[in-house]
Amino acid sequence: MSEWINIALPKGRLGEKVYKRFAAAGFECPEVLDDTRKLIFENTEKKLRYFWVKPSDVAIYVERGAADVGVAGKDILLEYRPEIFELLDLDLGKCRMAVAAKKGFRDDPERTLRVATKFPHIAGEYYRKLGRDIDIIKLNGSIELAPILGLSDVIVDIVETGTTLLENDLEPIQTVVPISARLIANRSGFQFKYQEIQAIVNGLQQQLEETK
Amino acid sequence: MNHAMLKNEEKVLFGLRNLYSSYGYARFKMSKFEEYDLYVRNKEFLVSDSVITFTDTNGRLMALKPDVTLSIVKNTDHTKGVQRLYYNENVYRVSDKTHAYKEILQTGLECIGDLDTLNLCEVLYLAAKSLETVSADCALNISHLGVTSALLEQEALRPIKRELMGCIGEKNSHGITALCQQQGVGEQLTEQLRLLTQTYGPACDVLPRLEQTFTDSAAQQAINELKIVTDYLEKTTSVRVWVDFSLVSNMNYYNGLVFRGFVKGVPTGVLSGGQYDNLMKRMHKNAKAIGFAVYLDLLEHMEAKQEFDVDVLLTYTQATPIEQVLAKAAELTAQNKRVSIQKQVPEGFAYREWVQLD
Numbered sequence: 220m221s222e223w224i225n226i227a228l229p230k231g232r233l234g235e236k237v238y239k240r241f242a243a244a245g246f247e248c249p250e251v252l253d254d255t256r257k258l259i260f261e262n263t264e265k266k267l268r269y270f271w272v273k274p275s276d277v278a279i280y281v282e283r284g285a286a287d288v289g290v291a292g293k294d295i296l297l298e299y300r301p302e303i304f305e306l307l308d309l310d311l312g313k314c315r316m317a318v319a320a321k322k323g324f325r326d327d328p329e330r331t332l333r334v335a336t337k338f339p340h341i342a343g344e345y346y347r348k349l350g351r352d353i354d355i356i357k358l359n360g361s362i363e364l365a366p367i368l369g370l371s372d373v374i375v376d377i378v379e380t381g382t383t384l385l386e387n388d389l390e391p392i393q394t395v396v397p398i399s400a401r402l403i404a405n406r407s408g409f410q411f412k413y414q415e416i417q418a419i420v421n422g423l424q425q426q427l428e429e430t431k
Numbered sequence: 432m433n434h435a436m437l438k439n440e441e442k443v444l445f446g447l448r449n450l451y452s453s454y455g456y457a458r459f460k461m462s463k464f465e466e467y468d469l470y471v472r473n474k475e476f477l478v479s480d481s482v483i484t485f486t487d488t489n490g491r492l493m494a495l496k497p498d499v500t501l502s503i504v505k506n507t508d509h510t511k512g513v514q515r516l517y518y519n520e521n522v523y524r525v526s527d528k529t530h531a532y533k534e535i536l537q538t539g540l541e542c543i544g545d546l547d548t549l550n551l552c553e554v555l556y557l558a559a560k561s562l563e564t565v566s567a568d569c570a571l572n573i574s575h576l577g578v579t580s581a582l583l584e585q586e587a588l589r590p591i592k593r594e595l596m597g598c599i600g601e602k603n604s605h606g607i608t609a610l611c612q613q614q615g616v617g618e619q620l621t622e623q624l625r626l627l628t629q630t631y632g633p634a635c636d637v638l639p640r641l642e643q644t645f646t647d648s649a650a651q652q653a654i655n656e657l658k659i660v661t662d663y664l665e666k667t668t669s670v671r672v673w674v675d676f677s678l679v680s681n682m683n684y685y686n687g688l689v690f691r692g693f694v695k696g697v698p699t700g701v702l703s704g705g706q707y708d709n710l711m712k713r714m715h716k717n718a719k720a721i722g723f724a725v726y727l728d729l730l731e732h733m734e735a736k737q738e739f740d741v742d743v744l745l746t747y748t749q750a751t752p753i754e755q756v757l758a759k760a761a762e763l764t765a766q767n768k769r770v771s772i773q774k775q776v777p778e779g780f781a782y783r784e785w786v787q788l789d
Contacts, residue, residue, distance in 0.1 A: 284698025302699065304677070308605040407700065410570040410673075410693045413631075 222412045223266045224419070227281060227289035229274035233312040233400060237290045238269070240309065244422030278303060278403065287408040288416055293398045294377060298338045304409055306420050307402040310427060316341055316395040319384050320373040321366050324392065333372045335365030342375040345395045363387045440536065440727040444519060446564040447538050447725065451517035454557060456540050459516040465502055467492040473501055476684045476710060481525035483532060495523040500722060503541045504710065509718035513544035533728075539704070541722035543711075548656065551688060551706070552663045554721045558690060558704055559668040561725055566733065568695035571702075572675035573661060576686050577653025578645055579679060582623055587616050595624060600679045604628040627676040634661035637674045653687070660688065684710040688721065697732045701725060742768040744782035746775060751788045759788060 228234040248262035277291040282301040335356040336342045365371040483495040517540040562569040598606040604625045611621040664672045692702030704723025
């Protein structure tokens with residue numbers, strides 16, 4: 220690399236998987252996986268600088284140029300709509316955004332549908348396309364509680380295996396959009412570090428094809 | 432005048448005014464307010480659709496200007512030959528991210544009338560020169576909506592045009608693949624769309640590939656126009672000019688060339704422009720138009736942080752004669768030093784040098 224590349228990784232299990240992909244593609248920085256309180260890790264030889272951030276903040280770091288590239292879930296990109304380039308679907312962290320309700324739920328089209336969610340934009344856009352009148356209830360956690368306690372009719376949330384829903388007598392009724400981790404880049408950084416960012420894209424693309 | 436005292440955006444502003452007026456662009460000065468109706472009719476043209484409104488003394492609903500181009504188009508008489516206008520104005524918009532109103536200092540120019548390729552080259556040249564004025568480390572990306580629209584207007588793609596434009600704008604070729612699969616779009620068309628997201632580089636590298644793929648006459652004409660303009664810019668400016676089809680603007684207003692300028696160190700584009708003949712039609716003006724804006728507020732990112740509040744902290748006592756204090760301050764300022772006169776050192780005050788007068 221002729222220029223330093225700042226890479227924002229999402230903290231947690233997904234981030235570790237993502238880093239392993241980067242390392243296998245030749246963009247390693249072994250310290251990253253050390254159990255330490257450090258936040259920034261550098262490979263001075265390859266001019267790579269990794270840092271861990273909260274998954275929902277990756278897009279902000281990239282959009283604002285603190286990171287040149289990063290990895291964020293499609294759910295975050297759809298919800299916050301950052302102005303970034305979405306360069307690659309990494310095929311990791313796969314799940315789906317779904318509408319779920321209490322088992323046996325029947326939608327009454329004559330009533331406004333009450334939707335509890337952490338993702339008001341995604342939910343709003345989904346129902347706008349369906350032409351369905353809804354009342355969005357923005358929650359920050361324990362979304363599954365809302366239909367059980369009668370706070371909402373349905374929820375729009377991320378569903379991985381569906382176990383949490385099942386345990387709470389809920390079931391997914393519609394898929395809104397499939398979700399996975401995406402490689403994103405800052406639009407200005409992309410202009411000035413094109414060769415370096417494209418090398419990362421090509422390396423990860425090759426990894427992706429090998430794992431398929 | 433001590434030019435070192437000027438902020439970066441002020442220096443750039445002077446440089447740009449000089450540049451635009453030297454090419455015969457006249458200053459367009461306007462009021463801060465415009466009738467709200469103008470923006471309602473052209474809502475999609477605005478970067479942000481929230482406008483600050485108020486009722487004036489005649490009961491008319493007015494707005495603090497969120498945009499300059501619409502006012503220029505409205506007030507320009509295009510029948511008197513090609514109109515060349517530039518502006519330095521504050522506009523008022525809502526930030527998408529913070530949902531708060533912002534005052535943004537913008538400068539830019541508009542060229543309106545019976546335009547030909549020469550006029551397009553001139554405006555693109557001034558855009559490139561504007562970037563050079565801002566920073567030597569800059570890049571100008573150019574696209575042509577003639578190519579993009581020739582593709583997106585195909586029958587099979589119309590139902591997903593909006594989503595496809597989003598994907599092209601994000602260089603999201605996997606998104607295009609998924610959308611086309613869902614819609615049952617053929618492989619050849621899908622590949623052409625993916626090519627648009629991957630087309631990024633010097634004109635001499637990317638245009639021959641596009642010429643082979645997009646054989647439609649409208650697209651060929653657009654590619655030819657891109658070739659003329661990029662060729663001219665490469666010969667006459669030092670700015671890195673690349674073709675980039677991720678520039679997609681609202682086609683209800685824009686057509687033809689669209690472009691965006693970047694400077695190193697600023698996370699978003701600092702210059703944005705394009706041809707907007709479609710807007711002219713919507714405003715019942717029988718003329719062509721092209722223009723661009725430079726977002727001066729973004730240049731703050733390039734400003735080095737001031738290490739000190741002043742160069743010299745000048746302190747005095749009750750016994751110090753007033754003339755002596757003021758004379759010392761005058762002597763220091765004559766040396767282009769920033770001086771602060773204080774009785775005692777203010778808390779948290781950063782100064783390069785401390786002069787005490789007894």
